[in-house]
Amino acid sequence: MSKIIEVRGLSKSYIINHEGKEQYTALRDVIARKAKKIFSFPGWKPSSSITKEEFWALKDIDFDIEQGDRVGIIGRNGAGKSTLLKILSRITDPTTGTISIKGRIASLLEVGTGFHPELTGRENVFLNGAILGMSRSEIKKQFDAIVDFAEVERFLDTPVKRYSSGMYVRLAFAVAAHLEPEILIVDEVLAVGDAQFQKKCLGKMEDVSKNEGRTVLFVSHNITALKSICTSCIILQKGEKKFQGNVNESLEKYLNFDNELSSASRKYIREETPSKNVFLKEAELIDVTHEEYFFINLRLKIYSSDSTRLSVNLRLKDELGFPAAYGCSHIFKPELHSMQPGENIVHLKTEKLNLAVGKFRLGIEMVLPGIESLDFVDDCIQFEVSNDTTATYKFGVMQSWGFSATEIKFKEII
Amino acid sequence: MSNLSSHENIETQNWDLVLKPGRAEKNYWKDIWRYRELFYILSWRDIKVRYKQTVLGAAWSIIRPLLTTVIFTVVFSKIAKLNNPGNAPYALMVFAGMLPWQFFSNALSESSNSLIGNSNLITKVYFPRMIIPASSVITSLVDFAISFLILIAMMFWYHYVPSWHIVFLPIFILIAFFCAFGVGLYLTAVNVKYRDFRYIIPFIIQFGLYITPVGFSSSIISEKWKLLYSINPMVGVIDGFRWCILGDPMKFSSFLISMAITLLFLLLGIFYFRRMEKTFADNI
Numbered sequence: 252m253s254k255i256i257e258v259r260g261l262s263k264s265y266i267i268n269h270e271g272k273e274q275y276t277a278l279r280d281v282i283a284r285k286a287k288k289i290f291s292f293p294g295w296k297p298s299s300s301i302t303k304e305e306f307w308a309l310k311d312i313d314f315d316i317e318q319g320d321r322v323g324i325i326g327r328n329g330a331g332k333s334t335l336l337k338i339l340s341r342i343t344d345p346t347t348g349t350i351s352i353k354g355r356i357a358s359l360l361e362v363g364t365g366f367h368p369e370l371t372g373r374e375n376v377f378l379n380g381a382i383l384g385m386s387r388s389e390i391k392k393q394f395d396a397i398v399d400f401a402e403v404e405r406f407l408d409t410p411v412k413r414y415s416s417g418m419y420v421r422l423a424f425a426v427a428a429h430l431e432p433e434i435l436i437v438d439e440v441l442a443v444g445d446a447q448f449q450k451k452c453l454g455k456m457e458d459v460s461k462n463e464g465r466t467v468l469f470v471s472h473n474i475t476a477l478k479s480i481c482t483s484c485i486i487l488q489k490g491e492k493k494f495q496g497n498v499n500e501s502l503e504k505y506l507n508f509d510n511e512l513s514s515a516s517r518k519y520i521r522e523e524t525p526s527k528n529v530f531l532k533e534a535e536l537i538d539v540t541h542e543e544y545f546f547i548n549l550r551l552k553i554y555s556s557d558s559t560r561l562s563v564n565l566r567l568k569d570e571l572g573f574p575a576a577y578g579c580s581h582i583f584k585p586e587l588h589s590m591q592p593g594e595n596i597v598h599l600k601t602e603k604l605n606l607a608v609g610k611f612r613l614g615i616e617m618v619l620p621g622i623e624s625l626d627f628v629d630d631c632i633q634f635e636v637s638n639d640t641t642a643t644y645k646f647g648v649m650q651s652w653g654f655s656a657t658e659i660k661f662k663e664i665i
Numbered sequence: 666m667s668n669l670s671s672h673e674n675i676e677t678q679n680w681d682l683v684l685k686p687g688r689a690e691k692n693y694w695k696d697i698w699r700y701r702e703l704f705y706i707l708s709w710r711d712i713k714v715r716y717k718q719t720v721l722g723a724a725w726s727i728i729r730p731l732l733t734t735v736i737f738t739v740v741f742s743k744i745a746k747l748n749n750p751g752n753a754p755y756a757l758m759v760f761a762g763m764l765p766w767q768f769f770s771n772a773l774s775e776s777s778n779s780l781i782g783n784s785n786l787i788t789k790v791y792f793p794r795m796i797i798p799a800s801s802v803i804t805s806l807v808d809f810a811i812s813f814l815i816l817i818a819m820m821f822w823y824h825y826v827p828s829w830h831i832v833f834l835p836i837f838i839l840i841a842f843f844c845a846f847g848v849g850l851y852l853t854a855v856n857v858k859y860r861d862f863r864y865i866i867p868f869i870i871q872f873g874l875y876i877t878p879v880g881f882s883s884s885i886i887s888e889k890w891k892l893l894y895s896i897n898p899m900v901g902v903i904d905g906f907r908w909c910i911l912g913d914p915m916k917f918s919s920f921l922i923s924m925a926i927t928l929l930f931l932l933l934g935i936f937y938f939r940r941m942e943k944t945f946a947d948n949i
Contacts, residue, residue, distance in 0.1 A: 279861050337946065340790070340791055341791035342791055342946045343943070343947055344686055344943040345684060346686055347686055348685075349683060350683070350684040351680035351682070353680055353682075356682075358791070361789045364785065367714060369717045378706055378710055381702050381703045381706040381707075382706075384700075387702055
């Protein structure tokens with residue numbers, strides 16, 4: 252085993268221009284700005300000063316990759332994954348740091364780069380192959396395998412603009428899958444095609460990495476894909492490397508990071524003071540523990556102008572806003588909750604909830620049951636139910652399939 | 666001791682590629698050679714796509730120069746009553762100038778828009794970016810070749826036999842090629858940074874047509890201004906074309922000047938392009 256990639260102190264910064272909405276610099280503006288400078292009196296500051304901000308997409312990253320490693324790069328959106336891949340594949344220059352590479356790199360940041368709609372499937376295979384760095388003879392040698400893999404034999408001499416989007420993507424991936432570099436860099440490109448083709452792509456990726464001993468760098472949010480392909484992972488968070496280690500450990504860490512990060516959305520603090528007798532001041536999700544199932548543990552701070560009694564309703568919606576579950580505390584505690592004038596702390600703990608995998612939003616309502624709604628804060632808390640990576644016995648139901656829990660039952664109200 | 670051995674380790678690791686900020690890759694030109702197949706295939710794509718979905722296809726590269734030649738002949742010879750110093754028919758002289766000019770202007774406008782037109786490639790794959798403007802100049806060379814057939818047809822029509830000078834024609838084609846390439850490199854790099862530059866390019870080309878001896882012979886320029894006039898590298902190229910094809914007189918000094926200016930443009934273009942190349946993906 253020898254080092255094939257060595258990255259030392261790698262950083263990349265972008266300058267964000269806060270002034271204009273324009274996406275690019277126009278010469279017109281540059282000239283106008285220069286003219287303003289010349290004609291303005293000394294000591295006069297131009298009224299529209301541009302505020303420039305430096306944004307570090309990557310900060311001081313070090314890592315080594317050994318030959319034959321299959322490394323997953325994980326991180327939330329904006330963590331710098333794509334920037335890292337772009338630098339490794341030489342599309343953009345690092346701001347500081349050094350990267351040393353041994354062998355030929357092929358990067359697959361997009362499926363079908365350079366495909367031209369006017370050209371036929373056959374022509375595009377050669378074009379795309381050349382763009383990805385294959386030589387003509389290599390493509391010729393692999394041509395039948397590519398066509399076979401893409402399942403488009405009949406349409407080889409049809410311009411790709413007449414292809415269905417599925418055919419287009421299949422052909423594009425097929426070319427990429429037959430690359431034979433020492434190092435293969437793959438951005439999230441597997442999220443294409445139908446389920447069967449995705450499976451085929453994953454199979455091919457596994458084949459390439461495991462059996463042919465290639466070094467693979469793979470960015471994905473697909474935990475299953477990462478698990479089946481990668482041997483180790485690098486976790487990026489806000490441009491910094493947080494962890495590098497074997498795949499299971501990394502994924503576990505990553506999902507925990509995720510919880511830490513989303514802690515902001517787990518706490519709700521009301522900024523304005525509504526002119527209501529009773530209102531929710533603060534809400535905090537203490538934990539959504541998962542031993543086997545989830546349950547919600549909430550701490551509420553409720554303001555009341557005088558002593559009263561009330562009940563708390565919870566409304567759980569999924570990511571898209573569809574109602575998922577509903578619960579009323581007065582069913583568990585018919586005598587209602589008593590409030591003192593001023594701030595009251597209320598702890599709510601629910602029974603086990605059999606929630607589907609996905610993101611949920613919680614709305615909290617204070618009511619006099621059947622009489623009056625005192626205050627209602629929609630979507631004040633968000634949390635995510637993730638697939639338990641350590642448990643093998645449990646199968647997580649995806650949100651798109653169903654919610655399963657419809658009633659929130661309370662266990663404890665203090 | 667351990668320090669020494671680790672140092673040794675670094676020495677023995679011979680990397681194929683080291684990426685560092687601002688580092689001009691020493692194997693850039695070798696890379697261009699390595700990516701020559703991409704260069705062929707991109708040129709081939711441009712040519713192929715250019716004539717797809719057009720009614721007349723390649724006929725366009727015949728019709729355009731031919732019509733312009735007719736108009737120029739009428740305007741400059743019949744209306745402005747300009748003379749041709751040589752003994753060739755006026756239309757032939759116009760066409761011999763039109764050929765390199767059309768090639769130059771096509772190549773320039775194609776290559777200066779080439780990077781923006783291929784932004785999807787630039788943001789997704791690495792290759793020496795110079796391939797893109799170069800391949801668009803090559804595409805224009807194909808148009809040139811097609812137009813050249815009309816010149817041959819015209820010579821048959823006028824029963825005109827070219828002088829032996831015609832063997833030097835490739836030299837002038839090369840000068841036109843490198844001149845368009847050099848200026849194109851510069852403009853396409855500027856175009857990535859300042860997007861309104863593309864409005865200037867048609868203007869440069871139109872302006873160029875008037876200061877270049879396309880519709881007239883450069884012999885009508887008075888001696889006093891001749892040297893200044895020759896700063897336009899296309900003056901030397903067109904004079905050279907007419908010298909090769911029609912046997913018109915040519916000044917060696919204007920040829921040298923246009924060579925020098927072309928070389929200057931080429932070096933400037935390459936220098937600026939190489940300096941900007943690293944930021945293309947971020948700016949495009």
